[in-house]
Amino acid sequence: MLRKPFKSPFLLSLILGFTVIACNKESIDTEDENELITSVKLNFTANGSTQTFAYSDPDGDGGKAPTVSTISLKPNTTYTMTIEILDESKNPVSNITNEVATEKDEHLFIYTPTPSSLLTYTYGDKDSRNLNVGLTGSVKTGAAGTGKLKVQLRHQPPVNGKPSKDGSTTPGSDDVNIDFNVTLQ
Template sequence: MRNNKKIALLLFLAAAPLFMQCKDSGEELEPDEENELITTVTLHFTDEASGTTSTFLFQDKDGTGGNDASQFDTIRLAPNSSYTLELEFLDESKNPTDDITGEILEEAVDHLVLITPNPSTALTYHYSDEDSNGLPLGLSGHVNTASAVSGKLKVQLRHQPGTKDGTSTPGTDDVNIDFPLIIE
């Protein structure tokens, strides 16, 4: 009988953690992989020959799933030209507006901006910034256009906490926009 009590006690002790609950602190924990709400993406193309800056905007102030974008510019660039590209990301659903660009810069090891033309021969993009690990960031870069063509320019902001390797594969999209592109 004594052995049965020992076995029962051991079984109870082994199962006890299954019935314990953690006390709720009342604080909501935010996951590391939480994506940013970005309502506005601004692209500033500065022609390296003339110094002229052209600004193109995507704006959807209520975010994905609500009303259509209130502004969705067509990017128009000159053929066979070189540009400096600077990007800005904002959350205009808040008052005052939240400038997400600074947060992306602070958390550069968790973010990657991808600039992908379609057709792929329309232009080339070269990063001019990087994170503290030497991997590209993409808030600024250099663009070289090819001959006249029309297509799309995909702007993606990848959120890659703990997984960034310089490629588009890990993480999730904070932004994924296909701007109409005309090189003429």
């Protein structure tokens, strides 16, 4: 039996179109990479006095273990808190704090105390879409005790030209993820 050649251009176009669509994977294009951060400083100010607690990892991931200060604050006290982040692998040292402030629409600091009664963090700054940033805020400590404070900087750049930052911790990736021990006494 002899077959006739395929003569329906519409049907052929439809089949080829579905084939191309099925093989085309959607690309997710993020526009920025994560920052290299070698030092994080938390500055707590109350009654005109500032205490600074630091994380330092001058050689970056791998190599020597980082050093992390224990945060020691007074119980039942309200502090103004600011954060400073640096890349000390560069000469001169790169102040990433300024970059985060400039790109605040793409960054979110998250402060998670364990136990949750240890302290309460209230954001003091917003981005252009009125979403939290976390470069500055206030901390209200709880009763005397110990615990941890997880400090995360979520890098949430646009994806395919659209903002990914939505006020939650979900989009993006960590530029910083540090656990500080905390003592309230």
